[in-house]
Amino acid sequence: MSAPAKLSDVEPRFFTRAQWASFIVPTLVLALLLPLLNALLPADSLLRPSDFTLNLYGKYATYAVLALGVDLLWGYLGILSLGQALFFSLGGYAFGMHLLLMIGKDGQYKSDLPDYMVFLGYKALPAHWEPFYSFPFALAAVLLVPALLAFVFGWLAFRSRIKGVYLSILTQALTYAAALLFFRNDFGFGGNNGFTDFKRVLGADLNSPATRRALYIASIALLAAVFLLYRWLTRAKFGHLMQAIRDGENRVLFSGYATARYKLFVFVLVAAITGLAGALYVPQVGIINPSEMTAEKSIEAVVWVAVGGRGTLIGPIIGAIFVNALKSWATREAPERWLYILGGLFIVVVLFLPGGIVSLPTKFRTFLAKLRRPPSGPTAS
Amino acid sequence: MLRTLSIFLFLLAAAALSAAPDASRARLLAALVAPADQQVAAVRALVGLEDAALVPTLTAWRAAELYLVTTGTASPVPALLAPLPGDADGRLQALAVADGLPVKDPATGQPLTFAPKELKALDTTAPLRRAIRDVLEVAGVADPSPAVRRESIERLGQSRKADHLPLLQARLAIEFSPAVRSALQDAIAFIQLADPAVEVRLQAITDLAAAHSLAAAARFKEQIALPADAPGAASPVELAALKTAVKTIEDHWSRVNFFGNLFRGLSAGSVLLLIALGLAITFGLMGVINMAHGELMVVGAYATFVVQNLFAAAFGPGSLAFNFYFLAALPVAFAAAALVGLVIERGVIQFLYKRPLESLLATWGVSLALQQTFRLVFGPANVQINAPAWLQGGTALYDVAFAYNRLFVIGFAVLVVFGVWLVLNRTPLGLLVRAVMQNRQMASCIGVKTTRVNMLTFAFGSGLAGLAGACLSQLGNVGPGMGQLHIIDAFMVVVSGGVGNVLGSVAASLGIGVTDQLLQPVLGAVMGKILVLFAIILFLQWRPGGLFPTRSRSLD
Amino acid sequence: MSHPILQAEDVTKTYDGFRAINALNFYLFPGELRTVIGPNGAGKSTFFDLLTGRAKPDTGTIRYADSDAAPSIDLTDLNEYEIQRLGIGRKFQTPSVFAEHTVFTNLVLSLKGPRGVFASLFHRLDSSARDRLDSLLKLIRLDDKRHWKAGLLSHGEKQWLEIGMLLASEPRVLLVDEPAAGMTDEETHRTGELLLSLRGQHSIVVVEHDMTFVKQISDGGRVTVLHQGSVLCEGKFDDVQSNPKVREVYLGRGKH
Incomplete structure (x- = not known):
């Protein structure tokens, strides 16, 4: 009996040739072939993915980036953050501010001010909104605002070695507090209704199929890039340390590593990337409001990861798509059952399938092997 | 409208008639039928008359709705018209001012009925109407109801008319209700503020300051703000007195507000404590925060709702027995939540004792399913819970209001804490629970049936959530999403309070509840909550090495 | 003689009113192999916790010398990883390795x-690091199990792996807590030889219960007896063993 090396020992190869193929082919199909078919084929062609489909896939891709972040934190580092939807929404809000200003005078009130400001009786644009006219500034804010919040919170939390369920609860409370703030009109971000009615981005009409295709391609590209980045992170010595922190943080500490800094680095990095995903999500769905940043949403993202398979990078992507497809179906067919399905998924996965969907093939193989062999023999573990 | 109102009042007065002294009623009747040239004087003489029929009668008279009814040979009887019960033709009966009873036909003994047009209203003249108005203005001062007296006395005080002084002073001499007396003193002082004599004015200022009258403070401030040469501006001596008075009054009320907030904070903290106690116990045992704890609380609240409906169906909603439904609901709520908790423990949690983060997720799944179940069974809207009579209203001590339901919650929390302490420290179950909490393996080695202990403890913690829910049903809305509202605060209590540590939970929940309530008036509800959250995070900074630093031989 | 490399003076640590360490004085000299014995609850593990930054003393000083000069670095201000980086490594009583990672x-x-x-x-691993790893793997006799997940090793092998991890970080001071627990007699003996071979280049403190093992590794070195959080006596193994106080509190009670 020899245990196979799970983490290849010496210099871990980034990808084998087969892995490169299984990464590049789907990426190209999704990022190039589908948009091309959508653009070139006649509307009634059976092969043509509809605008709606592309939009849906684009949305799923941003969700998958969110899920990858949850997984990097939870599956690899052992931090169950219930605040990831907050970072996603902060990115969305930051970019939403830019989109809102880009409406110009085409809003309902034909004013330079965003509609909700007119409605609430603002006389002038608040000073902190001004720079959001600039796309580069908005992009920087998309990355930096979530990162900054993550830095402050993470610095305080990791420094005092809050972990496990305590950390989960504190992230949930942080999310809760932020959602409360954003729900208020006087906080200045549109209250309940948030931002909506966006018209254009970088001068392009948001409702035109070409713009929507571009947003879709950007989402797939982001997902692919984030996948590669996280792959690299987890294969490096850094990745081994992350898992070591997950399995026994104190031991890592006594090995001379400042674990709080490692955790903070990942937490902040993931927050920034999640914010970017949120920024791509908003123009595709056309709205951002505080209900996106509740703890419930964060926990939903955790379900995606749990269902797909945590501790792997493909699991969260599968999970995000699977659960959201299920949600679209369930809210259409049996809306009153959706919470049962979601809750049930949680319980079933945690109890019976801790490895998630990606562990199914292995489970199936073990099951088959058991069937073939007589049950009495001693089995290697 | 006015007519119905006055008739209603009249009927009320009629009901109280047996108690009304005949002498005052006779004076009232005499005024109604007095000769025209003496009528104004007779009406004005009614001031201070203690008779329940006074207001409705005069009101009707002024509105030309008082009639003289002639029966046979007898002299005409002043009466009000009221609908004849059970008569659809719109015919009216006359209720005599003298006794509030229907005027009867002397021949048949049957109540006389009239069409509205058949009778002629009692005449009034302009001076008479003025006199009636004046009498009515001060009539409330002698009203049988203390609340009405107080209100009308306060109104007179605000009018600042020196004419009312004698009446108020006369009333003060005979008034017995302490609340009305203090209102009378305030009103008198208020009127005396405009007294020509400066020492009377100063005395009035001192009196009002001593009475902590907010209305006086507002008026004083106006007066202080007047330019020195304006008419009615205060002299330097008076100005100093006014300023001292304003300060006295404002200090008093800020103290009252502080203690009021403190009290509300204590009661909010008690609610938190009730919610968090069960959470802390299950957490201490299984090392995981039960995300469905809020829903277990809702189970308790709905159980209270069901018990209430059963009582209403069995005894009628207004009955005396109904008032005791809440006492019956408490054990039911405990049992219902404990039962649901037991099912959750057996069905989900028992498999996850070594995987805290995952059991957090699984219990979240349970909470989603429970929420949906509440929606399907009880509907998505809040359900109506009627507080029993003994939990309604409140009392005040030194102007600080103490609502009975809040007092009850505080007392109940004290009882529950004591009960939990007893269970944990004085029962065999408590011994086992503490053993398992400290060292699960060791406890199991020495023969403790940990499975059973887990089950019972979890059920016990869940039952406590049910009790909290029953209590909360008396303070706020009961609906499917109610659990989510309070649960985050409860988590905060557990995080900052400590595991299975009853005292820590008490300190943390009271601390959070009181801080929250004291911050709210200053910062608003949301900012207060956010500040409390940050305070907790900072608190955890202050405890280096986390809340529960390990100090065992092995690492984790 | 030279200055101590590690010194604890008048150190006291109280947990919930219990004095785990009481006015303890301890000096470790460069290249020395010191054995610390003492009955359960004598404060041995707490003492290591204080040295490695896991716990902070209530009173007293703990100083460390990073050169030949007198100890000047105050360890009580530093946390676990800072102390490790100074060159003080620790092996825990219960072997703690990264179970999900390979050896x-x-x-x-x-x-x-x-x-x-x-x-x-x-x-990136350079070739000298690779050579070092190879020789370490041979030293701890896990060469053929280098690809095993550490969690699958036997208790004794985990102890060795942890010793190997300790050596890999090349500390100047090694704090070794009950290294022989869970080992066969032969493994215990080999562990003793390994520790003895390290003496001289490293300063070592070993906490141990197994008297045969203590006798083996004390080999002319000093033995410190802890009792109720203080040093009861200190000296050569034979002197300590014949000390009546020690027999009373420790050997006498434990070896009946």
Whole structure:
């Protein structure tokens, strides 16, 4: 009996040739072939993915980036953050501010001010909104605002070695507090209704199929890039340390590593990337409001990861798509059952399938092997 | 409208008639039928008359709705018209001012009925109407109801008319209700503020300051703000007195507000404590925060709702027995939540004792399913819970209001804490629970049936959530999403309070509840909550090495 | 003689009113192999906790010398990883290895080198590090199990792996807590030889219960007896063994 090396020992190869193929082919199909078919084929062609489909896939891709972040934190580092939807929404809000200003005078009130400001009786644009006219500034804010919040919170939390369920609860409370703030009109971000009615981005009409295709391609590209980045992170010595922190943080500490800094680095990095995903999500769905940043949403993202398979990078992507497809179906067919399905998924996965969907093939193989062999023999573990 | 109102009042007065002294009623009747040239004087003489029929009668008279009814040979009887019960033709009966009873036909003994047009209203003249108005203005001062007296006395005080002084002073001499007396003193002082004599004015200022009258403070401030040469501006001596008075009054009320907030904070903290106690116990045992704890609380609240409906169906909603439904609901709520908790423990949690983060997720799944179940069974809207009579209203001590339901919650929390302490420290179950909490393996080695202990403890913690829910049903809305509202605060209590540590939970929940309530008036509800959250995070900074630093031989 | 490399003076640590360490004085000299014995609850593990930054003393000083000069670095201000980086390594009583990682990775993570976030991101193993790992694997006799997940090793093998991890970080001071627990007699003996071979280049403190093992590794070195959080006596193994106080509190009670 020899245990196979799970983490290849010496210099871990980034990808084998087969892995490169299984990464590049789907990426190209999704990022190039589908948009091309959508653009070139006649509307009634059976092969043509509809605008709606592309939009849906684009949305799923941003969700998958969110899920990858949850997984990097939870599956690899052992931090169950219930605040990831907050970072996603902060990115969305930051970019939403830019989109809102880009409406110009085409809003309902034909004013330079965003509609909700007119409605609430603002006389002038608040000073902190001004720079959001600039796309580069908005992009920087998309990355930096979530990162900054993550830095402050993470610095305080990791420094005092809050972990496990305590950390989960504190992230949930942080999310809760932020959602409360954003729900208020006087906080200045549109209250309940948030931002909506966006018209254009970088001068392009948001409702035109070409713009929507571009947003879709950007989402797939982001997902692919984030996948590669996280792959690299987890294969490096850094990745081994992350898992070591997950399995026994104190031991890592006594090995001379400042674990709080490692955790903070990942937490902040993931927050920034999640914010970017949120920024791509908003123009595709056309709205951002505080209900996106509740703890419930964060926990939903955790379900995606749990269902797909945590501790792997493909699991969260599968999970995000699977659960959201299920949600679209369930809210259409049996809306009153959706919470049962979601809750049930949680319980079933945690109890019976801790490895998630990606562990199914292995489970199936073990099951088959058991069937073939007589049950009495001693089995290697 | 006015007519119905006055008739209603009249009927009320009629009901109280047996108690009304005949002498005052006779004076009232005499005024109604007095000769025209003496009528104004007779009406004005009614001031201070203690008779329940006074207001409705005069009101009707002024509105030309008082009639003289002639029966046979007898002299005409002043009466009000009221609908004849059970008569659809719109015919009216006359209720005599003298006794509030229907005027009867002397021949048949049957109540006389009239069409509205058949009778002629009692005449009034302009001076008479003025006199009636004046009498009515001060009539409330002698009203049988203390609340009405107080209100009308306060109104007179605000009018600042020196004419009312004698009446108020006369009333003060005979008034017995302490609340009305203090209102009378305030009103008198208020009127005396405009007294020509400066020492009377100063005395009035001192009196009002001593009475902590907010209305006086507002008026004083106006007066202080007047330019020195304006008419009615205060002299330097008076100005100093006014300023001292304003300060006295404002200090008093800020103290009252502080203690009021403190009290509300204590009661909010008690609610938190009730919610968090069960959470802390299950957490201490299984090392995981039960995300469905809020829903277990809702189970308790709905159980209270069901018990209430059963009582209403069995005894009628207004009955005396109904008032005791809440006492019956408490054990039911405990049992219902404990039962649901037991099912959750057996069905989900028992498999996850070594995987805290995952059991957090699984219990979240349970909470989603429970929420949906509440929606399907009880509907998505809040359900109506009627507080029993003994939990309604409140009392005040030194102007600080103490609502009975809040007092009850505080007392109940004290009882529950004591009960939990007893269970944990004085029962065999408590011994086992503490053993398992400290060292699960060791406890199991020495023969403790940990499975059973887990089950019972979890059920016990869940039952406590049910009790909290029953209590909360008396303070706020009961609906499917109610659990989510309070649960985050409860988590905060557990995080900052400590595991299975009853005292820590008490300190943390009271601390959070009181801080929250004291911050709210200053910062608003949301900012207060956010500040409390940050305070907790900072608190955890202050405890280096986390809340529960390990100090065992092995690492984790 | 030279200055101590590690000195604790008048150290007291109280947990919930219980004095785990009471006015303790302890001096460790460069290259020395010191054995610490004492009955359960004598404060041995707490003493290590204080030395490695896991717990802070209530009173007293703990100083460390990073050169030949007198000890000047105050360890009570530092936390676990700072102390490790100064060159004080610890092996725990219950073996703590990264169970989900291979034996090899366990050693790679422990290898002396920069410990920062970016160093870990761009870390590459050079050939000298590889050679060092190979010789370490041979030393701890896990060469043929280098690809095993550490969690699958036997208790004794985990102890060895942890010793290997300790050595990989090339500490100047080794704090070794009950290294022989769970080992066969033969393994115990080999562990003793390994520790003895390290003496001289490293300063070592070993906490141990097994008297045969203590006798083996004390080999002319000093033995410190802890009792109720203070040093009861200190000296050569035979002197300590014949000390009546020690017999009373420890040997007498434990060896009936």
